[in-house]
Amino acid sequence: VGVNLKAIVTDAPHGGVWLREINEPVEHGDVLVQTVYTGVCGTDRGIVSGSLEFARKQEGFDYLVLGHECVGRVVESRNSSLKEGDFVVPVATMPGGCMNCHIGRPDYCSDGDFRAAGVYRKNGYMRSYFREDSDHLIRVPDPSLSLIAVLTEPLKNVMKVVDLLSLLGYRCITTAPGSTYSGKRALIIGTGPEALLFSRVFCDMGFHVIAVNRHDIGEKHRKLIEKSGAFFVDYSRDKLDGMEFDVAVDTSGDPSAVVYCIRKMARNGILFLFGTNGRAPAYGITGTDIDRVVEYNIAIAGSVDGGRVHYEKALRKLHEWYMQDRDSVRSLITAIRKPEDLDVFRFKEEGEIKSVIEW
């Protein structure tokens, strides 16, 4: 490994994006990893546009290396369970000193002293190489998964929500008479990669899933949703009148969508908020909305990130999907780009679901 690395960097929190050579940083960790694929997501674009105010550089650096969705290949390892050539997914969030961090759940960090690769106080994976502690690397069980494993990081968010749903299931009976979710209804706001991952996981759990957006989506996109067993509805046209949902997930971060969800929840319904969009316009929540939340025992849970346990469940889920039908999961990745194609951070291509950079 040479002294200089190619890296995609930004000037957090001010934004901008550059491909530049950086000096290899001195990093701790028993494993040297060559980056293979990194995914691009809304958070990356938010950092680049300067709209993500909590983005921060790593201490001692005058740039932040982007990238938190990553698959790499082990180049050197001093850990016996990882060997040269293994594909790995890094766990992007590093614990700080609070009690939740201490028990391996920095996604529930209680004091903000965690670090998140590519976002907050830690350089990310959009560079030729990185060194990492084996505790933060998850082995990809099969090389044929090396590309789709880049979806592990976004899918782990879904797996945390599934855990939360299971906990909230102890509140009261929310299953159908046969003890399953069969026939219960789930509403997913959005049709981006997170929304599609939520849709498919909820279909797998037996929910009747409707994914919605405020505009029509392309034929290919719609087919992908239907392949996972869900339905698409353009809810700017079909208001889903008379329908109520037992579970809903907002991936848009848009206040008007969140309020729409509240109005669609069934008794004892659970609404998960996952999407963020600080710049979305405010929307009026009414007294009647609050009444509904109260009278119907509605639970609304914000959920960010996930623990290592959720990365592992996500990778296993991707493996399962890949074996069921490799095309449907592969087709979530709509473009493979070169590190030089910095436009991917500024524009969302027509029909894009997930764009990936190949290193």
Add this chain to the structure above:
Amino acid sequence: VGVNLKAIVTDAPHGGVWLREINEPVEHGDVLVQTVYTGVCGTDRGIVSGSLEFARKQEGFDYLVLGHECVGRVVESRNSSLKEGDFVVPVATMPGGCMNCHIGRPDYCSDGDFRAAGVYRKNGYMRSYFREDSDHLIRVPDPSLSLIAVLTEPLKNVMKVVDLLSLLGYRCITTAPGSTYSGKRALIIGTGPEALLFSRVFCDMGFHVIAVNRHDIGEKHRKLIEKSGAFFVDYSRDKLDGMEFDVAVDTSGDPSAVVYCIRKMARNGILFLFGTNGRAPAYGITGTDIDRVVEYNIAIAGSVDGGRVHYEKALRKLHEWYMQDRDSVRSLITAIRKPEDLDVFRFKEEGEIKSVIEW
């Protein structure tokens, strides 16, 4: 027991309030109860003003008898565990046919087929006598509690929230280092009877409690709050800048108060919505608010009513408070009225916390 009873009735959902003689209804139940005290709450006033749209008459009646907060005295009993002269609190919600109702939790009714005395499809307790099944009556352990036991019904709502807090406590570590809530902060929106009950219960759990309102409250009122260990803040003047809360409860139902709470929640904070006020003006929730809920893993839980288990815990709590300091709990009841004083349903007296009708 004569054929005619004195009763306070309304024309649900249209409103109005009358004291009239009614024919004693044919009711099932092994116990005949003489009503002793009934409490008046915001729900009663909402029904009377016609603003509570879900209020409904009992089938076969052209009026709805009001009253869900009640203490009575047993007049006749065919059940061995309740005898003549015992004071009892009735469980106001009757199960329907859904699974939650079937397991004794009509407060989580999943199809709306429950009945709620004095509110929804069942005549209430504001009448000289009623007949009830012993399964829906809770014995007051000590006659000296007969007046304050009228607070059992409002306090059971708090006890359900405590159970929810305990369940949500399994989500991540939310306690202080010593495994207690000692020093954790709770925000209570409102200074009415429910707010004061929440304040005191949360103080008992070790929280540092701040109860707020948008205007100053009287000296007596403030003292009551301080006696329970909480603090009062007029947040129209003191914005509590820089303070974050681990738990919050809204008892106002006002969208602007709910959004204020969201902005005050700490990481992993839990906000309970209990108050309802369908006519409160809408308030804009922003993208930044949604961001906070997501990034901070904030949980928001609407909670209505409670199960018999919560009535029992409430009565035990009232007993405990009464023994600690009978004045502080007694002083929550600021007026004892006669059934003829129907103005109590139309006006809230200066300094009122809880008004009670003596039968």
Add this chain to the structure above:
Amino acid sequence: VGVNLKAIVTDAPHGGVWLREINEPVEHGDVLVQTVYTGVCGTDRGIVSGSLEFARKQEGFDYLVLGHECVGRVVESRNSSLKEGDFVVPVATMPGGCMNCHIGRPDYCSDGDFRAAGVYRKNGYMRSYFREDSDHLIRVPDPSLSLIAVLTEPLKNVMKVVDLLSLLGYRCITTAPGSTYSGKRALIIGTGPEALLFSRVFCDMGFHVIAVNRHDIGEKHRKLIEKSGAFFVDYSRDKLDGMEFDVAVDTSGDPSAVVYCIRKMARNGILFLFGTNGRAPAYGITGTDIDRVVEYNIAIAGSVDGGRVHYEKALRKLHEWYMQDRDSVRSLITAIRKPEDLDVFRFKEEGEIKSVIEW
């Protein structure tokens, strides 16, 4: 469908086994199913030998049709979600009237008023045809799973235990530092089909699994265990001295094995009891054993059967395993017999894991 069916019957609880023609019983249910495969397990053999005292005939019958592990093919259906030719797995336990039965969990029946096909008060599936309500049938998603789906019933027991483990996980921190079970140790007593299913599921969860027996097992058997990622130890020779286990499962029902497990549990360890063997000799549990359970906060949980939710999770798991490596899951089925081969109920073949009857 003719009037007479071929069926394998017993004289519960006295035992015996006969293949005979029976009159087609009048059964309720919107689906007629032709039996394709039925599995034979220790419970069937216990019923046949007369040692399972709680076995009972269905009311109005002078025999009990055996069989609770079953895959069938739909012949006629009045339910739109199941069509002719679909493969289905029946849910063997029917609810009674208690609260747990009412919410779809007859596996937690609190008064014994459930019925269990082939075992207790309900004729089983070892007959040419049966009629069933579609609520009690689970569709096999892929015809290629039709044989291994016969393992759904035994595997659902494991899935219930996984749920219990997850609930007990809220008691205290039992995961490794990274929030996963990676590196935590599981002990499985036994090497029969249930033991092998537990082993593989626990391996999938990240546990380091050791399956033990008191004698050596064949090479093929050992390979199967190792293929799932577990290790085999003959603990009549290797006492596993110095090893402690975070989780253990007994599938033997043998008191000496259960006590052995207790002595092997780590602090906060969880021991699941699944196996039953009423005729096993008693074994002395000592004061020191009780001390260990107390001082180490050891939890011991008996677990029987599972809900429909666990059948569905089991079938999904079998699908996943089948896709990963169809041979390893197929090789759990060591013999396919004809209904006439009644010896399968009396003798366990050398090297048998699961024997299946093809109809």
Add this chain to the structure above:
Amino acid sequence: VGVNLKAIVTDAPHGGVWLREINEPVEHGDVLVQTVYTGVCGTDRGIVSGSLEFARKQEGFDYLVLGHECVGRVVESRNSSLKEGDFVVPVATMPGGCMNCHIGRPDYCSDGDFRAAGVYRKNGYMRSYFREDSDHLIRVPDPSLSLIAVLTEPLKNVMKVVDLLSLLGYRCITTAPGSTYSGKRALIIGTGPEALLFSRVFCDMGFHVIAVNRHDIGEKHRKLIEKSGAFFVDYSRDKLDGMEFDVAVDTSGDPSAVVYCIRKMARNGILFLFGTNGRAPAYGITGTDIDRVVEYNIAIAGSVDGGRVHYEKALRKLHEWYMQDRDSVRSLITAIRKPEDLDVFRFKEEGEIKSVIEW
């Protein structure tokens, strides 16, 4: 505070007991406490007799000061929430470095690196004075509780079990139809102080409680049990035939009692093991016993110690009982001894429930 302190010491784990003068140890902690009362329990007697094998001296000491049940009075405090004259109860268990210790639950210590005052690697409170960190001291809210507060430590064990019962309550429906434990049956093995505390707490929860022993107990003792709402049965004479219990607690540590409990558990029953008695004779557990645990979904949970949260709940419970009826709780303390009366460690007086040493 002089250089020399009076202390009751032992030579752990070999046993023996001496009252001697010791040099005041250099201890960290912002509060100096004068010991007022210390309780004597079976653990102290076990250490003194040399039968408690895990007892250990504090590092650097050639003796172990006994005492873990304690009430003291603050002599000097550098912490603002505790002032001179306040009565305090020390939290006897000190955390080590594991994750459970880190989150304030050394009672679930996963590696044995905790320290327990008076028992294991930490000098106890049977000495004139001790210095402690205010984090490990709980303020007694009312000086009139100063004597009965010595029961906080034994009662905290019960409060932890109540938490466990609540968690296990999520497994399936175990409450009566009205969502309470009313009418459910609890069996308590033993009539010592822990047994009586369990009995009273379970009565408070609505259970029908039967406390048993293998011999008759005195009239006074029996009255105490009945006063708390429970019943006493000498089960060497009345086998409680035909009765089943939803919850049971063993406080004896005797294998034969534990097996007796298993045979008495109802479906879905929960048995807590709290008592320890390593020298009790072994008892045969049969295949039928194991069958029952499995077929009835019986959970058995060892439970030791409790967290600070349970000390606080215990002190609050004692306060509640004291206010209800100060005699009944006071009468649990059957003797107040002087430090010189070392016989209290060797003999259990006729009719003793709890003996306390006054300093």
